[in-house]
Amino acid sequence: MADDTDDGPGDAPIELGDLSDLADGQIRCFEDIGPDGIVVCRAGGDLYALTDNCSHADTPLSEGRLRGFGLTCPLHGASFDVRDGSHSGPPAWEGVGCHTVTESDGVAVVVLAGSTGRDDGPVADGSRMQTR
Ligand code: FES
Secondary structure: OOOOOOOOOOOOEEEEEOOOOOOOOOEEEEOOOOOOOEEEEEEOOEEEEEEOOOOOOOOOHHHOEEEOOEEEOOOOOOEEEOOOOOEOOOOOOOOOOEEEEEEEOOEEEEEOOOOOOOOOOOOOOOOOOOOO
16 A cells, blocks of 8 residues: 655644744754755744755755844845745745744644745745756
């Protein structure tokens, strides 16, 4: 019997644990979740999660800086809105995957979107530039 849960991101909730210590403006990397890992951010009091891979040239966004709702890539400075994964402009040509995070009873849970924002699926806008 085929197992259709091993082909990539799905809609199964994944526990992230207690993230109550993640203060506003802080980010945390979960490198084992999804093909590129995810970066979880707290902004405006809420948790957000993006695929941890810049759409421009494969750089972990978790090494970048969060200001307000914008997560800036450390390599060339593209900024991504943590609320929807959209990018603010060049050098990125498209957004990154945005995943739903909820907190309940001290436990954060993420549900991966169908796309990691890397090669397929819904992204904010624009066309993809192949950088590798
Ligand atoms: S690798 Fe992120 S902006 Fe270039």
